[in-house]
Amino acid sequence: MTDDPKPRPATLAAQALGWIDETTRAVVAPIHPATTFVRDADNRYPTGRIYIRDDNPTYDQVETLLATLDGGMAALLFSSGMAAAATVFQALSPGDHVVAPKVMYWVLRRWLQEFAVRWGLQVDFVATDDLTAFKAALRPGQTKLVWIETPANPLWTITDIAAAAELTHSAGARLAVDGTVATPVLTRPIEHGADIVMHAATKYLNGHSDVLAGALVAARTDDMWERIRAIRRDGGAVLGSFEAWLLLRGMRTLFLRVRQSCATAQALARHFHGHAKLAQVLYPGLPDHPGHEVAARQMQGGFGGMLSLRLRDGEAAAVKVAAEVKIFKRATSLGGVESLIEHRASIEGPGTAVPGDLLRLSVGIEEPEDLVADLEQALASL
Numbered sequence: 001m002t003d004d005p006k007p008r009p010a011t012l013a014a015q016a017l018g019w020i021d022e023t024t025r026a027v028v029a030p031i032h033p034a035t036t037f038v039r040d041a042d043n044r045y046p047t048g049r050i051y052i053r054d055d056n057p058t059y060d061q062v063e064t065l066l067a068t069l070d071g072g073m074a075a076l077l078f079s080s081g082m083a084a085a086a087t088v089f090q091a092l093s094p095g096d097h098v099v100a101p102k103v104m105y106w107v108l109r110r111w112l113q114e115f116a117v118r119w120g121l122q123v124d125f126v127a128t129d130d131l132t133a134f135k136a137a138l139r140p141g142q143t144k145l146v147w148i149e150t151p152a153n154p155l156w157t158i159t160d161i162a163a164a165a166e167l168t169h170s171a172g173a174r175l176a177v178d179g180t181v182a183t184p185v186l187t188r189p190i191e192h193g194a195d196i197v198m199h200a201a202t203k204y205l206n207g208h209s210d211v212l213a214g215a216l217v218a219a220r221t222d223d224m225w226e227r228i229r230a231i232r233r234d235g236g237a238v239l240g241s242f243e244a245w246l247l248l249r250g251m252r253t254l255f256l257r258v259r260q261s262c263a264t265a266q267a268l269a270r271h272f273h274g275h276a277k278l279a280q281v282l283y284p285g286l287p288d289h290p291g292h293e294v295a296a297r298q299m300q301g302g303f304g305g306m307l308s309l310r311l312r313d314g315e316a317a318a319v320k321v322a323a324e325v326k327i328f329k330r331a332t333s334l335g336g337v338e339s340l341i342e343h344r345a346s347i348e349g350p351g352t353a354v355p356g357d358l359l360r361l362s363v364g365i366e367e368p369e370d371l372v373a374d375l376e377q378a379l380a381s382l
């Protein structure tokens, strides 16, 4: 054994950086519910803290831990993943050009189409896994931001972050990555050249389906990061103190949960690949997934806890399988300890590009055999 004084990310997460409350010596951080802080008689604020919308002491440990796990210089918490994502685009100026993926989290795509365009941004949607199309969409000098998501909802499309960063930077733009599905356990986009990482902390970071939260991590604290910080402070899309505390509690088990979800998702993908009732199993960990090679390079320790099944008999069969499961819960969202199943086209509604025969699975931490048996009995009902 060699001495290694630098703890690994899983150790840092388990101990939430090992911070001790100075006043009480407690191993768990207190919650600060105060909205305002006292000014000294000399008219100064000795701690620099003034008002809770500007700066919340309950965020310090969570933001520092997340920045550490992602290898960034700073992190900011937001009231939701969407608030975090929207803030990145609001830090741009009218007339700026933005490139976003064709396959991406659908609410953000809708927000870009309906809100960002009225805000004056020019948005092009491209297949970001196709580097030729990606390059053609960039307008050097005018493109200010490229947004990618990897693995991307709900086909688990993989984008090569290092290649995307190189193309984006040579066009003079910044690269932002939605890292919700990969989490810092599997991918650290900043190490591959990304400028900003966004997390729907509602999902794996918290992990218990009981907190709505978002976060941004910056590779460096530049002028854009200062605009982002100001938008959060003045626009007020801040997280409550209790939610921030719960999020830190959830993040302590992030590595255990994500590793188990990955192992079980890989086992499910292997088991159901080639199943008579299925047309396709979409999972980046399967060698026939179009993004497998890139995923194997940029993801460490697993291919994620999300997979999708396409039913041979189409949409009605997909809805029937979702109706027949007993252990999987029929619900939207992802990244919790309980496994979820969703007929994705139904939640996205008319105009969705998601195939009607697709079921999206978020794999939790239950016994893998129970999940296999549950899906087998649901498929047997067809």
Ligand SMILES: *Cc1c(COP(=O)(O)O)cnc(C)c1O
Binding pocket: 080, 081, 082, 083, 105, 108, 149, 153, 178, 180, 181, 200, 201, 202, 203, 212, 213, 214, 334
């Ligand atoms: C859920 C989700 C979001 C949005 O996060 P909220 O916390 O629900 O606002 C963004 N991106 C991805 C990939 C998500 O799964």
